[in-house]
Amino acid sequence: xxxxxxxxxxxxxxxxxxxxxxxxxxxxxxxxxxxxxxxxxxxxxxxxxxxxxxxxxxxxxxxxxxxxxxxxxxxxxxxxxxxxxxxxxxxxxxxxxxxxxxxxxxxxxxxxxxxxxxxxxxxxxxxxxxxxxxxxxxxxxxxxxxxxxxxxxxxxxxxxxxxxxxxxxxxxxxxxxxxxxxxxxxxxxxxxxxxxxxxxxxxxxxxxxxxxxxxxxxxxxxxxxxxxxxxxxxxxxxxxxxxxxxxxxxxxxxxxxxxxxxxxxxxxxxxxx
Numbered sequence: 120x121x122x123x124x125x126x127x128x129x130x131x132x133x134x135x136x137x138x139x140x141x142x143x144x145x146x147x148x149x150x151x152x153x154x155x156x157x158x159x160x161x162x163x164x165x166x167x168x169x170x171x172x173x174x175x176x177x178x179x180x181x182x183x184x185x186x187x188x189x190x191x192x193x194x195x196x197x198x199x200x201x202x203x204x205x206x207x208x209x210x211x212x213x214x215x216x217x218x219x220x221x222x223x224x225x226x227x228x229x230x231x232x233x234x235x236x237x238x239x240x241x242x243x244x245x246x247x248x249x250x251x252x253x254x255x256x257x258x259x260x261x262x263x264x265x266x267x268x269x270x271x272x273x274x275x276x277x278x279x280x281x282x283x284x285x286x287x288x289x290x291x292x293x294x295x296x297x298x299x300x301x302x303x304x305x306x307x308x309x310x311x312x313x314x315x316x317x318x319x320x321x322x323x324x325x326x327x328x329x330x331x332x333x334x335x336x337x338x339x340x341x342x343x344x345x346x347x348x349x350x351x352x353x354x355x356x357x358x359x360x361x362x363x364x365x366x367x368x369x370x371x372x373x374x375x376x377x378x379x380x381x382x383x384x385x386x387x388x389x390x391x392x
Contacts, residue, residue, distance in 0.1 A: 120186055124270065131274040132282055134298050134320060136169035143168055147180035148201040159259045160245070164236040166205045174233045178204075207236045214324065218356035229324075229356045242319070242330045243345040249275070250317060250332045250343075276317040276334075278310065300329040301344055302379060304372025305364060313337045314379070325351030327367040333379060340382045346374055 121129075121138075123145065129138035143151075143165065151165045167177045184195035213228035248255040249271050263271070274282075279293035287293040295310035296303035298320050303310070318331035328347040335341065348370055350362035361367075 127271075128274045128277075128282060128284075131271075131319060132277050132279055132298075133287065133293060134322075140168040140170060141183075144180045145183055147199050148178060148205060149199075149203060152205055158261065160241050162208050162236070162238050163241050164205055164207055164234075166207075166233060167235055177233075207232050207234055209236055215351065215356045216354040219358050224355075237321075239328065239330070239345055239347050242328070243343065246317075246319070246330045246332060246345070247343060272317060275319065275332075276315050299331075300327060300368065300371035300375075301331045301346060302333070302372060302375030304368035304375075306372065321347075322363065322367075324356050325349055325361040325363075327363060327371065329371060331375070333375075333382075335379075335383075338383060338386065340379075340386055342378065342382050344375065344378050346371065 121141070123142065126135075126138040126141045129135035130142065146165075148166060152163075155161075155163050155165075167174075178201045179198050180201070181196050181198045185193045187193055209231070212232040212234075213230055215228050217224055217226045218229040219225070244255065244259070248260050249268065252260045252268070278295040279287035279297055280290060280295070291307075294307040296306050296308070299310075299316050299318060300320050301318070302314070302316065313335050315334045315336075316331050317334070318329055321328040326347060326349050328345075330343075330345040332343050333341060348367055350365075350367040350370075352362055352366075353360060
């Protein structure tokens with residue numbers, strides 16, 4: 120049976136949607152928002168699974184149970200329905216000029232009022248709080264012990280082949296630069312041996328995002344860099360015709376390399392690739 124650590128690893132290393140859904144079921148909407156709001160992330164919303172569930176279905180979390188290696192139940196909870204209704208707080212929750220619902224084309228903007236929302240500035244601060252919590256005021260830090268921090272940092276910077284998961288050793292699919300948009304874009308060759316990138320990406324509906332912490336131990340360069348871009352020239356959502364490869368990946372790659380090379384020269388190091 121997968122553990123929470125397994126699910127978090129899958130979320131961070133290969134951006135697995137099903138792993139996110141299992142963690143979503145464990146936490147539930149109300150608890151997630153309560154803790155996020157307490158930490159100051161009042162504009163963040165986790166109100167849907169990464170699946171085709173309805174708004175009502177997403178308000179139900181669980182049931183779940185923890186078992187030991189012999190199958191004995193250690194702890195379990197029944198399904199929980201959140202009575203409070205959370206909505207996307209963005210000023211404009213309508214995107215595009217049309218979208219596909221199955222094979223049916225809907226000729227108006229898609230409504231994201233019942234969708235997850237994470238402002239880039241919040242995601243950036245969350246990453247800082249994980250990598251360097253001392254730079255975040257105590258009230259906004261996550262209540263994690265040192266082992267938790269080490270685990271999160273490890274899986275956020277891990278290449279798929281380093282995970283020990285047999286299926287991820289296929290480097291033609293899960294190459295070292297997999298899900299490292301900033302600096303690598305869609306490059307599937309070997310990673311720069313000097314750089315380790317701790318990050319989390321997102322890619323859906325024409326939006327691409329990456330929040331990343333770069334560490335070049337050899338040249339003693341490290342920095343945070345976060346970016347989001349919308350690449351959907353035809354403004355039709357769910358048609359599978361986004362401009363990820365022609366615009367999104369090249370933008371992310373160039374931006375990452377520009378900032379990395381700037382940091383190298385700022386510290387008097389030789390220029391990178």
